[in-house]
Amino acid sequence: MIETLKFVAFLLLKIVVITHVLLGAVAYTVWLERKLIGRMQNRWGPTRVGPFGLLQPIADGVKFILKEDMLPPGVNKPLFVLAPLLAVALGLTSLAVIPFGETVSQLGKLGALQISGFVRADGSIMDPGVGLLIILAVTSIGVYGIALAGWSSNSKYSLLGSLRASAQMVSYELSLGLSLVGVIMLSGSLSLRQIVDAQAGPFWHWNVFVGLQFIAFFIYLTAAYAETNRIPFDLPEAETELVAGYHTEYSAMKFAMFFMAEYANMFTASCVATLLFFGGWHSPLEGLVKYSLPPLLAALEPVFWFAAKIFVFIFVYIWIRGTLPRFRYDQLMAFGWKVLLPLAIANIVVTSLYVAWRTV
Amino acid sequence: MTDNQLLPYLPVLLQLLVAAGIGAGMVALSAIIGHRKYSRVKMQAYECGMTPTGDAQHRFSVKFYLVAMLFILFDVEAIFLIPWAVVYKDLLRKFGWFGFWEMIIYIGIVLVGLIYIWKKGVIDWNVDDAKESASGSD
Numbered sequence: 001m002i003e004t005l006k007f008v009a010f011l012l013l014k015i016v017v018i019t020h021v022l023l024g025a026v027a028y029t030v031w032l033e034r035k036l037i038g039r040m041q042n043r044w045g046p047t048r049v050g051p052f053g054l055l056q057p058i059a060d061g062v063k064f065i066l067k068e069d070m071l072p073p074g075v076n077k078p079l080f081v082l083a084p085l086l087a088v089a090l091g092l093t094s095l096a097v098i099p100f101g102e103t104v105s106q107l108g109k110l111g112a113l114q115i116s117g118f119v120r121a122d123g124s125i126m127d128p129g130v131g132l133l134i135i136l137a138v139t140s141i142g143v144y145g146i147a148l149a150g151w152s153s154n155s156k157y158s159l160l161g162s163l164r165a166s167a168q169m170v171s172y173e174l175s176l177g178l179s180l181v182g183v184i185m186l187s188g189s190l191s192l193r194q195i196v197d198a199q200a201g202p203f204w205h206w207n208v209f210v211g212l213q214f215i216a217f218f219i220y221l222t223a224a225y226a227e228t229n230r231i232p233f234d235l236p237e238a239e240t241e242l243v244a245g246y247h248t249e250y251s252a253m254k255f256a257m258f259f260m261a262e263y264a265n266m267f268t269a270s271c272v273a274t275l276l277f278f279g280g281w282h283s284p285l286e287g288l289v290k291y292s293l294p295p296l297l298a299a300l301e302p303v304f305w306f307a308a309k310i311f312v313f314i315f316v317y318i319w320i321r322g323t324l325p326r327f328r329y330d331q332l333m334a335f336g337w338k339v340l341l342p343l344a345i346a347n348i349v350v351t352s353l354y355v356a357w358r359t360v
Numbered sequence: 361m362t363d364n365q366l367l368p369y370l371p372v373l374l375q376l377l378v379a380a381g382i383g384a385g386m387v388a389l390s391a392i393i394g395h396r397k398y399s400r401v402k403m404q405a406y407e408c409g410m411t412p413t414g415d416a417q418h419r420f421s422v423k424f425y426l427v428a429m430l431f432i433l434f435d436v437e438a439i440f441l442i443p444w445a446v447v448y449k450d451l452l453r454k455f456g457w458f459g460f461w462e463m464i465i466y467i468g469i470v471l472v473g474l475i476y477i478w479k480k481g482v483i484d485w486n487v488d489d490a491k492e493s494a495s496g497s498d
Binding site: 012014015016069072081085090091116133154156159163166167173174178182184185252253254337338348356359 | 369370375387389391397418428431434442447453460474478483484485
């Protein structure tokens with residue numbers, strides 16, 4: 001009994017620490033985005049609060065908490081409060097299955113660098129066998145947060161924004177799911193750890209360089225941008241048409257929660273891209289260059305490579321926001337159904353031929 | 361303790377609870393600390409400077425229903441493809457090309473469905489395009 005309680009308490013500690021690391025990363029991604037977009041548009045971005053505006057996220061957080069939490073009379077109150085909660089909760093849940101390294105010594109015992117990973121007695125790691133499926137499931141429930149927010153707000157802008165968002169997200173989810181089938185075929189598993197292990201070695205072993213998987217990667221990336229409602233697919237919150245889309249009626253922390261959910265989803269999408277296509281925590285030069293690090297650095301090296309790859313994807317997110325204009329709605333739907341979906345199906349056929357040619 | 365196959369799913373549940381707790385905490389914090397000042401105009405739904413008329417639970421375009429229905433149809437396809445993809449290599453080793461051809465037939469059937477809705481103009485959101493392709497296919 002005591003043993004079980006200690007186990008659960010340690011697990012909770014692990015979850016709380018890792019979740020807060022993600023929340024901190026989310027806050028500073030907002031800062032990074034404002035700074036980078038500022039430089040791309042030839043302005044400075046935040047500079048006033050702290051050096052380089054580094055304390056801006058904290059100032060924003062305090063401001064969000066102190067602002068009036070409005071509850072307009074016409075709204076459906078339970079759903080209006082539930083929607084941002086659902087968005088944040090689901091945005092943070094997929095973190096549980098994401099592995100970011102092999103093992104590290106935790107309080108004298110060997111622990112896996114993954115919330116849901118456990119080290120067996122023989123040193124191998126046990127993780128959820130359907131990790132990828134859990135991520136797909138959790139991200140697809142995320143549609144509810146946005147749909148409920150728009151419907152319960154009793155505002156026409158919100159309703160239009162959430163209708164657009166729901167239709168867009170379900171349309172692109174098809175291509176997203178189908179683009180991953182090729183990777184699943186190559187590694188023969190849904191466990192994120194096994195998918196990464198199958199790509200061990202120098203960088204040309206990564207799935208994105210195998211066969212025609214770079215096409216699958218681009219389908220995934222495009223669909224992920226649409227899933228997270230980022231430019232060029234940010235029609236649900238197109239400022240020039242819909243004010244702020246589905247969160248027009250929200251204020252204070254509830255408003256901020258939609259942003260946190262969006263950025264947490266960006267991180268999840270980047271993590272999945274890294275794990276499935278870019279070799280996860282493996283160094284690009286693995287097996288090519290021999291070097292030795294002090295034990296502590298050696299333990300953190302995989303985490304460094306994982307974080308570096310995620311940073312690149314986050315940077316690309318911001319870069320694209322600074323570069324591309326927004327799609328028109330009919331173009332968006334046509335692109336999803338007439339280009340991405342057939343391409344994703346074609347990719348499955350080609351990859352299955354490739355795998356058959358390599359196996360049979 | 362660490363031999364149970366279902367053990368790795370416990371943290372997922374705990375994570376969901378912690379994440380919901382963080383969300384509820386944020387909602388509560390801003391509801392408690394944020395000050396309130398009532399004003400009739402402020403409480404109206406946002407309408408770009410005009411007085412809003414009626415509520416917003418209106419009828420909306422039937423296209424959104426169609427997209428939702430199509431999503432369910434095609435998402436089931438994706439769900440059927442995933443277990444096949446997991447065991448694909450084993451299928452090839454045991455039965456040769458059988459596993460490949462069977463799935464090609466399945467994908468073919470789904471593709472016929474996609475071409476049908478395409479020709480019917482269900483996924484054309486531009487009204488003129490939709491009319492053109494609908495009249496062209498009849």
